[in-house]
Amino acid sequence: MISLHQLLLLxxxxxxxxxxxxxxRRNIIIMFMSVELMLNAANLALxxxxxxxxxxxxxxxxxxxxxxxxxxxxxxxxxxxxxxRNKQTVNVDELNILKW
Amino acid sequence: MEPAAVxxxxxxxxxxxxxxxxxxxxxxxxxxxxxxxxxLASASVGLSFVFGLLGFLQLKSLxxxxxxxxxxxxxxxxxxxxxGGLTADVAFMLDRLSAVMVLxxxxxxxxxxxxxxxxxxxxxxxxxYFSYLNLFVFFxxxxxxxxxxxxxxxxxxxxxxxxxxxxxFWFEDMEKxxxxxxxxxxxxxxxxxxxxxxxxxFWNLGTVSFGGIFAQAPRVLTAGSGLATAIALLxxxxxxxxxxxxxxxxxxPDAMAGPTPVSALIHAATMVTAGVxxxxxxxxxxxxxPQAMAVVAAVGALTAIYAATxxxxxxxxxxxxxxSTISQLGYMFLAVGVGxxxxxxxxxxxxxxxxxLxxxxxGSVxxxxxxxxxxxxxxxxxxxLPATYWTFLAATLAISGIPPLSGFFSKDEILWSAFSSxxxxxxxxLIGWLAAGxxxxxxFRLLFLTFFGTSRADEHTRQHIHESPSxxxxxxxxxxxxxxxxxxxxxxxxxxxxxxxxxxxxxxxxSENGTLNAEAAGHFPEAVEYLMIALSVVxxxxxxxxxxxxxxxxxxxxxxxxxxxxxxxxxxKNKYYVDEIYNIFIVQPVKLTxxxxxxxxxxxxIIDGLVxxxxxxxxxxxxxxxxxxxxxxxxxxxxxxxxxxxxxxxxLW
Numbered sequence: 111m112i113s114l115h116q117l118l119l120l121x122x123x124x125x126x127x128x129x130x131x132x133x134x135r136r137n138i139i140i141m142f143m144s145v146e147l148m149l150n151a152a153n154l155a156l157x158x159x160x161x162x163x164x165x166x167x168x169x170x171x172x173x174x175x176x177x178x179x180x181x182x183x184x185x186x187x188x189x190x191x192x193x194x195r196n197k198q199t200v201n202v203d204e205l206n207i208l209k210w
Numbered sequence: 211m212e213p214a215a216v217x218x219x220x221x222x223x224x225x226x227x228x229x230x231x232x233x234x235x236x237x238x239x240x241x242x243x244x245x246x247x248x249x250l251a252s253a254s255v256g257l258s259f260v261f262g263l264l265g266f267l268q269l270k271s272l273x274x275x276x277x278x279x280x281x282x283x284x285x286x287x288x289x290x291x292x293x294g295g296l297t298a299d300v301a302f303m304l305d306r307l308s309a310v311m312v313l314x315x316x317x318x319x320x321x322x323x324x325x326x327x328x329x330x331x332x333x334x335x336x337x338x339y340f341s342y343l344n345l346f347v348f349f350x351x352x353x354x355x356x357x358x359x360x361x362x363x364x365x366x367x368x369x370x371x372x373x374x375x376x377x378x379f380w381f382e383d384m385e386k387x388x389x390x391x392x393x394x395x396x397x398x399x400x401x402x403x404x405x406x407x408x409x410x411x412f413w414n415l416g417t418v419s420f421g422g423i424f425a426q427a428p429r430v431l432t433a434g435s436g437l438a439t440a441i442a443l444l445x446x447x448x449x450x451x452x453x454x455x456x457x458x459x460x461x462x463p464d465a466m467a468g469p470t471p472v473s474a475l476i477h478a479a480t481m482v483t484a485g486v487x488x489x490x491x492x493x494x495x496x497x498x499x500p501q502a503m504a505v506v507a508a509v510g511a512l513t514a515i516y517a518a519t520x521x522x523x524x525x526x527x528x529x530x531x532x533x534s535t536i537s538q539l540g541y542m543f544l545a546v547g548v549g550x551x552x553x554x555x556x557x558x559x560x561x562x563x564x565x566x567l568x569x570x571x572x573g574s575v576x577x578x579x580x581x582x583x584x585x586x587x588x589x590x591x592x593x594x595l596p597a598t599y600w601t602f603l604a605a606t607l608a609i610s611g612i613p614p615l616s617g618f619f620s621k622d623e624i625l626w627s628a629f630s631s632x633x634x635x636x637x638x639x640l641i642g643w644l645a646a647g648x649x650x651x652x653x654f655r656l657l658f659l660t661f662f663g664t665s666r667a668d669e670h671t672r673q674h675i676h677e678s679p680s681x682x683x684x685x686x687x688x689x690x691x692x693x694x695x696x697x698x699x700x701x702x703x704x705x706x707x708x709x710x711x712x713x714x715x716x717x718x719x720x721s722e723n724g725t726l727n728a729e730a731a732g733h734f735p736e737a738v739e740y741l742m743i744a745l746s747v748v749x750x751x752x753x754x755x756x757x758x759x760x761x762x763x764x765x766x767x768x769x770x771x772x773x774x775x776x777x778x779x780x781x782x783k784n785k786y787y788v789d790e791i792y793n794i795f796i797v798q799p800v801k802l803t804x805x806x807x808x809x810x811x812x813x814x815x816i817i818d819g820l821v822x823x824x825x826x827x828x829x830x831x832x833x834x835x836x837x838x839x840x841x842x843x844x845x846x847x848x849x850x851x852x853x854x855x856x857x858x859x860x861x862l863w
Contacts, residue, residue: 129851141843196838206841 117158124151138193138200142186150177215283215421218268221285222392224261224312224353227254232344239337248327251340253455255323255347258613259316276390281305282358291360295416295836302419303357309488311354311487311556318479319347321685322393325570326471328681329488333469339379343475346372350480354487358419359408362488366404366452370397370479377468389467400451404488407444410437411495416724424494433498442495442502446509449485454536454545458512460789462536464598469571478535478565483558484618486542490551494717497549507547511628511641514540516786518648522655523772523782526583527572532654534609535565537645540838541624544642548634553713556700557620559711562619562694564608567689571602574678575660580671585656590665594675597683597734601659601690606657609692611750616697622746623702629742630734636657637741643749658761705743760822 124147131144153175160168192198233252265283272281282305291298304312306397319788323343330339349372351364371394378390411830412418412436415426431438449455454462454477465477476482489496490508496503514537521533538561545554576597608617625646629639663670677683700711760767772779781787838849 129847131850133847136844147847203841 112159113196114162118155119152119160121155121158124148131195136201136203138202138205140189142183142190146179149175153179178210215284215303216268216272216281216539216736217600218265218283218285218304220261220264221283221304221355224265224316225302225348225355226256227261228344228351229348230254232341235344236341239341240574242337244331244336248323249421251344252320252323252327254344254441255320257350259320262304262309262312262316265304266313268388269304269306269309273840286357294625296412297359298358298418300361301357302356305718306352306714306786307487307490307555309482310559310715312351314533315347315350315354315480318566318689319350319475320563321688322471322475322479322566322570325474325682325685326469327710328679329471329573330469331681335379335420338471339376342372343381343472346376346481347475350484351756352573353484359411359423360418362491362732363404363408364535366403366448366484366488367486368796369476369803370394370401370452373397373465373476373481376472377465379468379472387465389464391463393461396458397451400448401447402446402448402457403451407448410441410444410563413699414441420491421786427494427498431498432497434500438498439501440572443505445488445492446502446506447487447493449543452487452488453482453485453543454602455509455539459513459517459536459791463785465527466532470528470569470576473531473656474566474573477532478564478569482535482539483542483562485502486539486546486554486558489546490555490719493509493551494547496546501634503547503549503699505547507544507628507633507635510540510545510547510608511645512540513537514544514645515591515641515648515691516540518645518652519650520782520785522648523779526588527585527588527656527660528569528579528583529571530585530652531565531568534568534649534653536567537649538609539674540645541642544638545624548628548631550624550631550650550702551719552712553620553623553627555715556711557624558614560620560693560696561801563689564605564615564693567601567605567693568609570682570686570689571598571605574598574682575602577678577682578675579667580674582667582671585659587667587671588660588665589659589663589667590662590673592661594851595658595661595677597677601683602657602661603688604690605693606653608697609653610754611646611746613747613755614697615694617696617701618747618750619697619700622743623700625746626702626739626742630739643777645745646746647753648750650715650750650759654754654757655761658757662762663765700755703740793838 125133128144128146128151131147132141135141135144153172156168156175157172160166160172190200192204197205199205230249230252235242235247235251242250251291269281269283282303284301284303286301288300289297290300323340325345327499328341330336331337346369349365349368351365351370353362356362356365374390374394376390378395381387381390408418411423415423417426418422431441447458451458462477462482468472468476492609495507517533517540521530523536524530524533538557542554542557542561545551545557574595575588575591575598578591578598579588582588595680604615608615611618611621613619624638625642628634628642629636665675667675699707702709760771785788
């Protein structure tokens, strides 16, 4: 049986990898993946606690979060494709038209 | 005794009928055929006249012919303003005075509307013209039938607005647009006085309704007190603006830039008489201040002679009539100033007839002369424009005070009152008498130069001379009849008349419960009155004779006379340089102050400076804060994560 402690550790590691990826990479797709990673790390933490306390509610919520994440990915990728069509790049440093 | 009010529901339609027509024409006029527009406009004013007449008859049957108890018709629409102690209703009243005014205003307006259908037939903004004209009549009727000062002030301002719109009707011409603006601005100066007077009245009497004022004024205001004088003089300031008296008359000659029927309607028959009406309406207040009465009479007399002298040398047919109007209004103020209120209103009525006729006749002449207005280029129109000539002659005789035409009776009554009234003085009479002679002279000069002799027009114009269509000549004929017989309603007792006009108005005039004239007549034997009548006829005939001598018998005398006194002639020709003086001492200082102090220093420097300062401050702060917004997503993310770490740290510590 995997302990709560180990699960939370995994979740934290995944989350930090996400942060590191988000901060260090310039490719918007990689950054987007990093965000997804962080989201799932949080999700993992949630169900770990839920499993520990024996609650079913949180597990249900985790399913909702996944559905939501899928929808978000669809929208996010659509935006990225549109951005690429207009700017011919996915480098975030070059996407600065809103900067004053 | 409080006058009794009788509810009368038709009253509102007197006022509303032209307003409804105005709205219809303003909204649909572009699509309606011209005939419909013109007929609708005229009919709506005709309807007002009919309702006015019904009201008049009702009033008459209620109160009989004599000087019975004061009864008036009232019609209240709704409570308009109710703030603290101030209440003002949209309510109309028709007493003997306003009945006369409603009939004169609606009657003359209706005739002028019909005339306009002919005169403006070819104008491209036909519907705009008629909607303005109807709006004007609405405001004018509102002014004369309002039952409180605030509502009257609405009408007062409204006619000023319409005057602006109609004078500047042909606004493509800068000169004309400017004339409209001048009329409006000069009027505003007077209106300011009127407004102050209303505030003073409300402050001291606690009411703005006429009934309340009549009841309160004698109780609250002491006769001859500074307060009463201040109120009366401020009201008079308003009247000098609207009725073109010294020193605020300068807008009226320029107002001739409007279409000629407009001049006839606004600047002869209706709006300019508003000041006279207002003073007579509030005669209770004036009688409390002999000083103010003296000022009114003096200003009136001076204006009468002053404008008459300018009228002597003007060459523009409408300018002569404009100065004549100012002069005649001076007579009316002279009359009310000496306490002869009914004489003032009587002259107002006869003047509305003959001056409207003169203006419409002048319009017919201008129409025939292809738009030319210089009388030096006219001459010999008698044969070609017979209808215009005969009606014009009738009006000219009337204004010159030749018996038995209307102008004779009213002018004579004013001169007699100026002499005999307790408020009068022989000097007032003398000035008025001289002005009467001058009036006869310049009016016949106008008549002779326009209709007699040989034509001095160029070939092209001469070929186009034609009599106006019957849409224009019939109104002329109606007005001519009124100008001839209109005076008989006020025939003085000395000449065997009943002076029913005087008796009709007596109940609404505080001073004249039969006492004033009876008292005055006691001082003078009847022979004096006959002598005065004879003198005023003689001076009129002298004026006519002189005009005949100068312009018919010895043509060229006028030029010689002008050459012999170049200084005097130049002074008159340039209207005493009043416009120039106003320009130097009032217009330019105001303009320079506005440009350099108000605009460049205060507005551009201080106001704009403060606004720009706040703008610049925010921009400076923004520039510092903008350094955080560097556009690098990762930088935001680090800030974000650090922030969360800090918050978490603080929570978990």
